[in-house]
Each structure stands twice: as C-alpha cells, then as structure tokens.
Amino acid sequence: MYELFEGVLNSDEKTVLGELIDVLNLSGKRYFLRNEILHTFADCCQQFQKPAYFYHSSSIGKLIHYTHEIILEEECTWFVVRPRIASQEVWLLRADRSFEQMTPQALLDARDRLVNRYQNHILEIDLHPFYEGSPRIDDPRNIGQGLAFLNRYLSNELLADPQYWLELLYLALSKIDYEGIPLLIGDRITSGIQLAKQLKPALQFLSQQPPEEPYEKFCSHLQQLGFEAGWGNTAARVRETLELFERLIYSPQPAILETFVARIPAVFRVVLISVHGWVGQEDVLGRDETFGQVAYVLEQARSLENKLREEIKLAGLDLLGIKPHVIILTRLIPNCEGTFCNLRLEKVQDTENAWILRVPFAEFNPKITNNWISKFEIWPYLETFALDAQTELLAQFKGKPNLIIGNYSDGNLVAFLLSRSLKVTQCNIAHSLEKPKYLFSNLYWQDLEEQYHFSVQFTADLISMNAADFIITSSYQEIVGTPDTIGQYESYKWFTMPQLYHVVDGIDLFSPKFNFVPPGVNENIFFPHSQKSERDAELCRKIHELLFISEDSQIFGRLDNSKKRPIFAIGTFNTVKNLSGLVECFRKNQALQEHCNLIILTSKLHPHEAINPEEAGEIEKLHDIIKQYHLHGKIRWLGMRLSSRDLGEAYRVIADSQGIYVHFARFESFGRSILEAMISGLPTFATQFGGSLEIIKNQEDRFNINPTDLEGTAKKILDFLEECDTHPQYWQEVSEWMTGRIHHRYNWHSHTNQLLLLTKIFSFWNFIAPENNEARDRYMEALFHLLYKPRAKKILKKHLGE
Known part of the structure; x- marks a missing residue:
C-alpha cells in the first residue's frame, strides 16, 4: 500500500484526496464505512469532471476501493485498508500529507478517542503467540479448507x-477403544x-x-x-x-x-449443545431467535446417528453390541407452556439412540430460571449449567463423549467448559455472530449493555472460537467475507471495547481449524413441488386455502386477485431481517403490484405479541406501510407458526403458482429458508450481504439483491417475470436449477461425512501436539475467570433485583 499512497500524494490526485477528506469533514461525522466513502468519492469524481476510468483505475480510485474505514481526527486521517481478503492494514495520513503504516493498537486508541472513552492503560488481548509455529494456510482462497x-x-x-x-x-x-474394549490394535x-x-x-x-x-x-x-475388531x-x-x-x-x-x-471407528458418542433454544419437536422448534438453530441440531443429530450406525456396522463393531449415542444438550424449562421442554429426556424422532437431554438452570431466582431466557440474558447461568450437564452426560453415556459440538455463542462457551474438563475434542458452530450484525456494537457497547450485554457475549466468542479444536462454517464469507465486505470471524481480528479491553489479535483466520461444511435440509419434508406422488393432496389443499383464502384472527389481508404470481417471504421481526424493507420495496413499485401478490409468513401479527421493543416496532411499521399506502388486497400476512411439514408444503404451493421467494435481509450469515425454498423449486432472490451469495452461485448475479436498493431489487424481479412471460419454460428451468443446486451441494450426508472426518483428524492432531493447546486453553481460562465471570455476575445481580 505504500506505493499506492505515494502515487496519490506525489501526483495531481492528491487534490481529489484532499477534497474527499474536506467533504467528509463537512458532514459533521468522524467515522465512515466503505459504502459512504465510495459514494462520497464518486461525488468528488463527478465534481472534478474526472473520466469514467478514474473512479476505478486511478491510484486514488484503487486506494479508496481498498479502504473500509476512515476516521477523521484534527490533525490526521486514519485509513483502514484491505488490499486482500483477510488482510487489513492501518495507515495514518497527517495534515502535512506525510503518511505512515500504524499498528492495530494505535487504531484502537483512535477509535476510543472517537467516542471520548480513551484511557491510557487498557488490557490488551493478543492470541497471536498461540498460533505461532503451528501449520497455517498460505493462500486466502484456501481459508476454510483446513481438513x-x-x-x-x-x-x-x-x-x-x-x-x-x-x-x-x-x-x-x-488408544482407540470402546468402554475399555480395545479396538484395531x-x-x-x-x-x-x-x-x-x-x-x-x-x-x-x-x-x-x-x-x-x-x-x-x-x-x-x-x-x-x-x-482387533474395527x-x-x-x-x-x-x-x-x-x-x-x-x-x-x-x-x-x-x-x-x-x-x-x-x-477408523473412533467416534461413538456425540454431544450437540443448544442451550437456550427452547429445543423440542413437533410444533416446538425454538423461539423466533432460535428456530433455525433448533431445526439444524435436530437434523444434524439424525444424520450423525445414522452415519455412525453405518460406520459401526461397516467396521464390524455391531457384533460387539456397540451402538452410536447422540445427545442434544439443552436446558430444561419448567414453565414450558404446554410443550415437552420440561421433560428431562426425550427421544429424537426417526432415530434409534439420539436424545434430547434437558438440564435445568440452577435456581438463583426461579422467577427467571423457570422460564425461557433470551440469548442476550442467559450468560450468568452457563457455568453452573456446564457443571450440572457434565454429571448428567457422563451418567447418560456411561462414559465420556468423543465429540462436543457447540451451537451459537452460549452453546460454544458451554462446549469450551465441558471440553476443557473432559479433555474431549471441541467443535464450534456460530451460525451467526452478533458483533458484525449490530453495527458499531463493540465501539458503543456501554450504551447497549443494558439491553444486549455485548461485553459478555463478545468475550465468550473470543474464548470459545480460540479454544475450539475446529470450527465449521456454512460459508466462506462467514470467515473472511468478500473483497467488498469483512467476514464475521474476521471482525474479531482486532477491535476495541472502550474502557474494558483491546483485542489486538483475536483469531488466526489462516488456521486450519476453520472448515467450510455447509448444512443440508431435511429432504423428507422439503422436496420439489414437481414430486406430486410424494405430496399429500389433503395437506396441499389445506395449505393453499391458508395461504390464499382462509380468514383467521392471525391472518391479515384478503387478496383481490389470488391468480397473480405470488412473492413469498418468511422471517422474524427485527431490523436485520428487514421484512418492512421488502414491503416498502413492494409498495414503491406499481408494476410489481400489478404482476404479483405479496404473501408474508411470520410468527406474529400484532405488536402486543412482541417480546421486545425492536420486534414491536417492526410489526407496527409493517401495519403502517400497508395502511398508509393502501396495499389492502395486494398483501396477505400470516402471523402464525407452521409445523415443518406444513411449511414444506407452503413452499411447494407457492411454487405450484409459479411464484418466487424473496429473502430481503440486510445481512444473512447463511439463510436456512433459502435452502428450503430453493429445494422446493422456488426461484429465489436473496440478499447479497452474507452467505446467500455463495448459495445462489453461477447465476450471473440475477438473483442476488441489494436490500438497500429498492428500485434495483424491483427491477431484478420484474426482469425475471418478464422473461417468464416471454419464455414460459424459463420459470421451470430456473426452478430445476435451484432444486439441483441444493440437492447436490447442501445435503446432510456430505455434511456429516466431513464433520466426522474433521473430528478424527483433529483428535489425532491434538494427540500429537497437545502442548500448543494447553497453553492456549490456560489463557482462555484466564479470560473466562477475569473478564467473563465478573461481567456475567452483573447480569445476575440485575436479575435478582440487587
């Protein structure tokens, strides 16, 4: 980057750079992210009447396109540039136009000054020494291929x-055995x-x-x-x-x-941890914030048990009476609202020996612990939960597990505590990390602490992701993003929690512990609409009426013309999922309204059903848009939870009408509903921000949409509809491509094969290099006791009313 800065400052381009900084200064802000920087630079190019190539190909054009952050201070300007994926640099441009590469520590100090929370001496967390000397991947393109x-x-x-x-x-x-029975040798x-x-x-x-x-x-x-046998x-x-x-x-x-x-038969007992997920079956698939996670662990458990049973049989170990044992570990909720979530042990449907084991939280305050607890409030109870769960697991397994898999931030922390105690291989699955989802959440953590407790969560993330033997992600971008966006794990590389700590090196993105292992879908429930023989005619009729005709207190809107092509959307109510943005896009485009009906499926319809202010605000916003812009007759909104079986048929019923599915989130780490819609045969338009970019691939950007560009999104949908009207076979061609893409690329068979391979390879790796892990885990224990626990105790005091 030195040559690029030098090229700008030793040429006429420095005038444009100075103008850009002046314009940013005039805005009254001091912190700018990539999109705003690019827009401002485009305005400067237009003002200076620069030729078209200048925006991209000039030295300053290249510099600005590499720049992800700019911070303005009185006598200098900070640039965070990213010349390559997974490689960020900090540069300081002074008033005299001299420039210098700076350390992450210096940048973190500048960020603290920005929010007036700078302190001279602050704890620095640096994980780099624990990765020194370990094998690491060289080429960024191979990140996520640790196996x-x-x-x-x-x-x-x-x-x-x-x-x-x-x-x-x-x-x-x-050393491989089963309950003391030697295997192999x-x-x-x-x-x-x-x-x-x-x-x-x-x-x-x-x-x-x-x-x-x-x-x-x-x-x-x-x-x-x-x-021996095996x-x-x-x-x-x-x-x-x-x-x-x-x-x-x-x-x-x-x-x-x-x-x-x-x-090699080395895995017989597996624990899947989903602590707060309201884990049940039938109609109890989690709450809104955990629905996808619960469905994931249930399907993963079924697939794992089936694969382990097959491995044991092929190894000849079934003759010894060896059987796989899979446990989903979650919390027992006494006030379970008529569900089985107060049942200690529940068999996972369609398995022989996979179980949901529920362990209650210690009763610090039964008014809290006897009820469901949000993922933002759960932190004080995890340590005692891990201790109690260890006793229960050892009794249930009659031995130690071979693999512990954490799910989400809280489950991963429990996985760390259990793995550390039992000396068992630990796998982390984040699903979604909150820090990159909530913009500036670490910088303004003190202002958000009362509602979100990010100081505890981000500390837990640091501990578990570094302690994990391996991490599986659903997409490459989850680790290191794209050339234009920072990855979720990459956002933990360096960051500040002002007046708490600085992370100067939080994770090695080139570590082989990162592995891209996408999930599948349950193809017994979610399958193409064209497979008529496998569909239940009565269920199809029932779901069709529900989506298009039925009246109910939890259904809003009657369609004027149910023959229009349906746009289908499913989501929960928060600003990230952005359902209100989709409705806004629909209301702004008359042509879209003339061609289509918009059908939305959520779990709630009325503000009083919301469990937090953000959710209530989004519900009210939807009602306001529909009322203000007279969208009655064009939108149908179902505020009810469908069972998985009904949901699968809902996708197919929409596909029967040659509809489309739209996922309009501002950011989506992966997008389970995208898989479900695509395999059902629905042409699917999904946000370009996140993992869905990798799901919908090789389609020349026709189905990736920018949720901040309402006009551009509507145009893409209308272009598709016009192509369908002009060439009637086009919808079917896209439908078949979508189905095939998911069937071949995203399936549980492949996922489970990779997961077990990773377990065996990393178990062997731990065996031959244990000294590296011990030093690392000691450091993680220090962070847990000195940072995590004091912060978690503050939440507990709040719950106890102290």
Whole structure:
C-alpha cells in the first residue's frame, strides 16, 4: 500500500484526496464505512469532471476501493485498508500529507478517542503467540479448507520422517477403544515397526478368504496377529482398510490418508449443545431467535446417528453390541407452556439412540430460571449449567463423549467448559455472530449493555472460537467475507471495547481449524413441488386455502386477485431481517403490484405479541406501510407458526403458482429458508450481504439483491417475470436449477461425512501436539475467570433485583 499512497500524494490526485477528506469533514461525522466513502468519492469524481476510468483505475480510485474505514481526527486521517481478503492494514495520513503504516493498537486508541472513552492503560488481548509455529494456510482462497490442508501437511510429514510418524500412528490407533474394549490394535503389537511387519501376514491371510466372509468367522486368526475388531465387517473390507494403512505408511498421499481416516471407528458418542433454544419437536422448534438453530441440531443429530450406525456396522463393531449415542444438550424449562421442554429426556424422532437431554438452570431466582431466557440474558447461568450437564452426560453415556459440538455463542462457551474438563475434542458452530450484525456494537457497547450485554457475549466468542479444536462454517464469507465486505470471524481480528479491553489479535483466520461444511435440509419434508406422488393432496389443499383464502384472527389481508404470481417471504421481526424493507420495496413499485401478490409468513401479527421493543416496532411499521399506502388486497400476512411439514408444503404451493421467494435481509450469515425454498423449486432472490451469495452461485448475479436498493431489487424481479412471460419454460428451468443446486451441494450426508472426518483428524492432531493447546486453553481460562465471570455476575445481580 505504500506505493499506492505515494502515487496519490506525489501526483495531481492528491487534490481529489484532499477534497474527499474536506467533504467528509463537512458532514459533521468522524467515522465512515466503505459504502459512504465510495459514494462520497464518486461525488468528488463527478465534481472534478474526472473520466469514467478514474473512479476505478486511478491510484486514488484503487486506494479508496481498498479502504473500509476512515476516521477523521484534527490533525490526521486514519485509513483502514484491505488490499486482500483477510488482510487489513492501518495507515495514518497527517495534515502535512506525510503518511505512515500504524499498528492495530494505535487504531484502537483512535477509535476510543472517537467516542471520548480513551484511557491510557487498557488490557490488551493478543492470541497471536498461540498460533505461532503451528501449520497455517498460505493462500486466502484456501481459508476454510483446513481438513484438506492438514491431510497434505500430515502426508508430507509422514514422507519426511516415516519412522517417527509410524510410531505416532501406532500410538494413536492403539488408544482407540470402546468402554475399555480395545479396538484395531491389541496388546500383541507393541510398536509401529511391529505393526507394519504384521500387515503382510494379515493381508496374505485375508487374500485367501472369500471376499464376503463375515468378520466373526476369521477374527481369531487376526487377533493372533494383533489386530482387533474395527478394521471391517467382511474379509474384503478388512483387507481394503489394511491395504490403505500399508499404502499410507509406505507412500503417503492426502487422498489415502483421508480415505483411511474415514474408515477408523473412533467416534461413538456425540454431544450437540443448544442451550437456550427452547429445543423440542413437533410444533416446538425454538423461539423466533432460535428456530433455525433448533431445526439444524435436530437434523444434524439424525444424520450423525445414522452415519455412525453405518460406520459401526461397516467396521464390524455391531457384533460387539456397540451402538452410536447422540445427545442434544439443552436446558430444561419448567414453565414450558404446554410443550415437552420440561421433560428431562426425550427421544429424537426417526432415530434409534439420539436424545434430547434437558438440564435445568440452577435456581438463583426461579422467577427467571423457570422460564425461557433470551440469548442476550442467559450468560450468568452457563457455568453452573456446564457443571450440572457434565454429571448428567457422563451418567447418560456411561462414559465420556468423543465429540462436543457447540451451537451459537452460549452453546460454544458451554462446549469450551465441558471440553476443557473432559479433555474431549471441541467443535464450534456460530451460525451467526452478533458483533458484525449490530453495527458499531463493540465501539458503543456501554450504551447497549443494558439491553444486549455485548461485553459478555463478545468475550465468550473470543474464548470459545480460540479454544475450539475446529470450527465449521456454512460459508466462506462467514470467515473472511468478500473483497467488498469483512467476514464475521474476521471482525474479531482486532477491535476495541472502550474502557474494558483491546483485542489486538483475536483469531488466526489462516488456521486450519476453520472448515467450510455447509448444512443440508431435511429432504423428507422439503422436496420439489414437481414430486406430486410424494405430496399429500389433503395437506396441499389445506395449505393453499391458508395461504390464499382462509380468514383467521392471525391472518391479515384478503387478496383481490389470488391468480397473480405470488412473492413469498418468511422471517422474524427485527431490523436485520428487514421484512418492512421488502414491503416498502413492494409498495414503491406499481408494476410489481400489478404482476404479483405479496404473501408474508411470520410468527406474529400484532405488536402486543412482541417480546421486545425492536420486534414491536417492526410489526407496527409493517401495519403502517400497508395502511398508509393502501396495499389492502395486494398483501396477505400470516402471523402464525407452521409445523415443518406444513411449511414444506407452503413452499411447494407457492411454487405450484409459479411464484418466487424473496429473502430481503440486510445481512444473512447463511439463510436456512433459502435452502428450503430453493429445494422446493422456488426461484429465489436473496440478499447479497452474507452467505446467500455463495448459495445462489453461477447465476450471473440475477438473483442476488441489494436490500438497500429498492428500485434495483424491483427491477431484478420484474426482469425475471418478464422473461417468464416471454419464455414460459424459463420459470421451470430456473426452478430445476435451484432444486439441483441444493440437492447436490447442501445435503446432510456430505455434511456429516466431513464433520466426522474433521473430528478424527483433529483428535489425532491434538494427540500429537497437545502442548500448543494447553497453553492456549490456560489463557482462555484466564479470560473466562477475569473478564467473563465478573461481567456475567452483573447480569445476575440485575436479575435478582440487587
């Protein structure tokens, strides 16, 4: 960036830069983000009558397009530039037009001064030392592909020092057991060298057996050679696995390592943690703020149990009576409003041994802990919950789990506490991080603390994401964003919590712990509308009437012409989900109203049903827009929660009318409803801000919309409708593409395979390099006790009325 700054300041372009800074100063603001900077620069280019190329291709044009933040101080201007994905730099431009690269610490001080909360000495959190010396990814394009990276790294290490790594492989395999029953390697084999030697007679023996010969028929011979159960259920399967191991020893390659590891039976018990989610089944799929998370963990549990059962059978371990055991750990809620959320143990439907285990919060104040608690208020109860849950889990499993998966910020913190205590592999799934969702939430945390308690949550995020053995994300952008936007995890790289602490290096984005493992959808519930034979005719009729005709106290609006093409939207009420923005877009475009009806499905219809002021405000805003602009007869609003089965049919009924689905969020980390709509066959328009950009791919930007550009969004939808009217087959072509995209790319089978592979690889990695994790986890414990707990106690005092 030095050359770029120099090029600007040593040319006539410095005049434009000075004008840009002057214009920003005139606004009265001191902190500017990328969009505002670009718009102001475009105005300056127009004012100076610059040619079209100047905006993009001049030195200042390039500099401004790399700039994500500008902070104005009296004698200087701060630039936060991002020349590459996952790489931010801080530059200071002084009044005399000299410039210098600065440290993150200096920038954080400037941000504190900006809000008049600077203090000279402040705690600095720096996680960089814990990643020094560890293998890391070089190319930003490969961020999120940690599994592939570690496979290559370990294969190269095997080649470089085969003797040493053979002994490590032996030690790792020899420690695999189930309830004290040794698996894979028995005590007759005492070293890596002996293990390698025993492969030849074992393979020679197996080559003489019929391929389909069951393991129990020849197990005694293999045990004499030192090989226990777990290599396979037939002679052919055992032989293939041992051959893979032999090839791994003598000619290691990443593909061989991955295939071999996939066959190793090392995972039998899994905990999925979703603490506050109101976790139930049937019609109890969470509250509005956790609906997607609960559906996710239920489907993940089913898929995991099914995959583990298959692995155990193929490994020949079902003969020993070994069964997978999956537990969804959540909180027990005594005042459960007629649901099963006060039931300690509940079997997950369509599984043999997956369960919801509910553990109550300690009764600091039953008026609080006996009821559902919002994700923003839950923090004081998590430590005791983790202690109580550990006892319950050990009793339920009759042993330790092999994997603990946290969900969302609170679940990830509990996963850290349990993993640390039990010495078990920890996986984090954030789903959505609040810090990047709420603009400037860290900078103004003191003003937001009463409502959101961000100081506790952001500290919990730092602890859990760094303590986790691996992190899975639904999209690449979740980690490092796009060339134009900062990633969710990237936003934790450096930031300030004024008068509390500075994070000068909060996470290594190039760590192989990050892995892109997108979820799937339940294809028994969400499937294409064209699969008529699988649809229930009576359910279809019922949902059609509900969406287009029925009258109910929880339905607002009667359509003047139900034959118009429907625009369908589903969402919760907050400013981020932006349902009011979609209604505003619809009301502003007459052509859209002439072509379409707008059908909205939410869980609430009236302001008095809201659980917080933000939600009530959004509901009132929708009612006001409809009333003020006379949209009656054009909009239908259902304020009710549909079961998953009914929801699946709702997408299909809209598709029967050749409708479309619109996801208008200001930001969406991933977007579960986007998957559901697409696989149902609905052409789907989704926000360009977030993970949906990756879901709707290879469509030349036709279905990515900017929710801040109402006119542009309406034009994209109308262009699509015009194409459908001109070429009747076009809607069907897009529908089939959408369905195929989700079916092949976003499915639970692929997700679970990757998740178990990651568990095994990172468990092995922890085994060979435990000293790195111990130092890191000690640091995380310090943050937990010295920062997190005091902040959480303040929330508890508030709950107790002290």
